[in-house]
Amino acid sequence: MPVRLRLPIAVVGALVVAEAAVLLMRPRGLLQPLDVAPRAYFSAEQIEKAEHFRDGQLLLYAAQTAVQLGLLAIVVARPPRILLKPRRRQWLVGAAATAGLSVAVALATLPLAVIARQRAKDVGLVTQEWVGYAGDVAKSTAIGAVLAGVGGALLVVALRRFGRRWWAPGAVAVVAFGVIATYATPVVLDPLFNKFTPLPAGHTRSTVLDLARRAGVKVDQVYEMDASRRTTAANAYVTGFGHTKRVVIYDNLLKKFTPGETRLVLAHELGHVRHDDVPHGLLYLAILAPFGMLAVARLGERMAPEDGPVAAAVPAVVLAIALIAPAITFISNQLSRAVEAHADQFALELTHDPQTFIDFQRQISIQNVGDPDPPGAVQFLLGTHPTTMQRIGQALRFKEDRSGGAAPRAGS
Numbered sequence: 001m002p003v004r005l006r007l008p009i010a011v012v013g014a015l016v017v018a019e020a021a022v023l024l025m026r027p028r029g030l031l032q033p034l035d036v037a038p039r040a041y042f043s044a045e046q047i048e049k050a051e052h053f054r055d056g057q058l059l060l061y062a063a064q065t066a067v068q069l070g071l072l073a074i075v076v077a078r079p080p081r082i083l084l085k086p087r088r089r090q091w092l093v094g095a096a097a098t099a100g101l102s103v104a105v106a107l108a109t110l111p112l113a114v115i116a117r118q119r120a121k122d123v124g125l126v127t128q129e130w131v132g133y134a135g136d137v138a139k140s141t142a143i144g145a146v147l148a149g150v151g152g153a154l155l156v157v158a159l160r161r162f163g164r165r166w167w168a169p170g171a172v173a174v175v176a177f178g179v180i181a182t183y184a185t186p187v188v189l190d191p192l193f194n195k196f197t198p199l200p201a202g203h204t205r206s207t208v209l210d211l212a213r214r215a216g217v218k219v220d221q222v223y224e225m226d227a228s229r230r231t232t233a234a235n236a237y238v239t240g241f242g243h244t245k246r247v248v249i250y251d252n253l254l255k256k257f258t259p260g261e262t263r264l265v266l267a268h269e270l271g272h273v274r275h276d277d278v279p280h281g282l283l284y285l286a287i288l289a290p291f292g293m294l295a296v297a298r299l300g301e302r303m304a305p306e307d308g309p310v311a312a313a314v315p316a317v318v319l320a321i322a323l324i325a326p327a328i329t330f331i332s333n334q335l336s337r338a339v340e341a342h343a344d345q346f347a348l349e350l351t352h353d354p355q356t357f358i359d360f361q362r363q364i365s366i367q368n369v370g371d372p373d374p375p376g377a378v379q380f381l382l383g384t385h386p387t388t389m390q391r392i393g394q395a396l397r398f399k400e401d402r403s404g405g406a407a408p409r410a411g412s
Contacts, residue, residue, distance in 0.1 A: 014295040027342035033393030093311040098152025167297035171289040186240040221246035261360040271346030354395040
């Protein structure tokens with residue numbers, strides 16, 4: 001194969017495999033949402049507020065991405081001298097380089113992150129004081145540096161041992177890290193940032209256990225998270241697997257929403273458990289990792305210095321990851337949206353309460369200042385869930401199918 005074709009073939013191949021995996025793993029039999037106008041459920045003021053908040057946050061996100069890529073590109077073009085000097089312990093140099101890049105990117109993008117946080121505070125989403133936020137930034141930066149340092153050390157070892165074929169063991173390491181992180185995050189990392197309390201005996205826990213029994217799933221661990229110390233947003237999620245699998249509920253959800261609405265959210269999360277969505281996510285990672293890492297390796301070697309120690313190639317590989325990973329994620333988001341729609345449908349089928357589902361989607365969008373109907377390009381690239389209007393439309397389709405007639409198109 002001509003050298004000049006190796007890079008484009010590797011990159012295109014990774015994207016094609018990502019799309020093929022989406023088509024292969026996409027849930028089947030999803031209800032087609034009815035087409036619903038946002039103004040049927042949201043006032044002009046609510047829509048305008050959400051769009052204004054969305055546009056500003058997107059600009060800040062784009063600016064953060066540009067700063068990150070620009071910083072990495074500068075380091076690749078002008079590698080620090082420490083990377084160019086031959087040293088005995090190259091793995092240590094690689095660890096220091098990746099940890100340093102992680103910290104540098106965090107600090108360079110911090111001013112933009114602060115502006116984005118202030119905008120969220122201005123619309124009522126943020127409750128945490130700046131001192132607490134500074135502590136969270138320090139902890140997340142330190143954790144990121146440690147993980148990046150380990151990755152950099154392993155990268156140098158793989159480069160020295162396997163040469164241009166380092167991407168193969170690299171793919172194995174990525175999958176292994178995904179498995180370990182999924183298993184350990186609920187019990188190792190999450191408690192560093194939030195307090196998780198086992199849900200006590202009572203109505204909510206009884207609801208969870210009853211729904212789980214009806215759904216045919218086993219749920220041993222249900223936790224309440226003190227999300228209100230940071231945000232007014234409400235949510236719930238499933239995390240971990242095996243002994244660390246758990247359903248986590250924001251305290252905001254329990255305090256500010258009706259039992260019926262909370263029941264629907266819990267049914268949605270149990271849908272993820274019923275469909276084994278966490279293990280399937282790891283399977284998707286396993287399919288993509290070899291092709292993604294091959295693309296990273298080919299792009300990295302194109303940008304790395306031709307001569308010099310092995311560690312000198314580390315910044316180029318980091319930049320390659322920063323370029324390839326988002327492209328694959330844009331494609332992977334299609335699968336995420338389908339998986340979430342599948343869980344929504346499961347919740348509707350389990351509770352048979354489409355109107356409460358619609359009421360909740362409307363209220364949660366208002367409370368979280370979410371855009372109910374973002375532009376198609378934004379939703380395709382960044383959307384991990386169906387839009388609010390798509391979720392409402394799915395509930396209306398469910399209601400229409402149950403009644404055998406046309407469902408009402410207007411909200412309360």
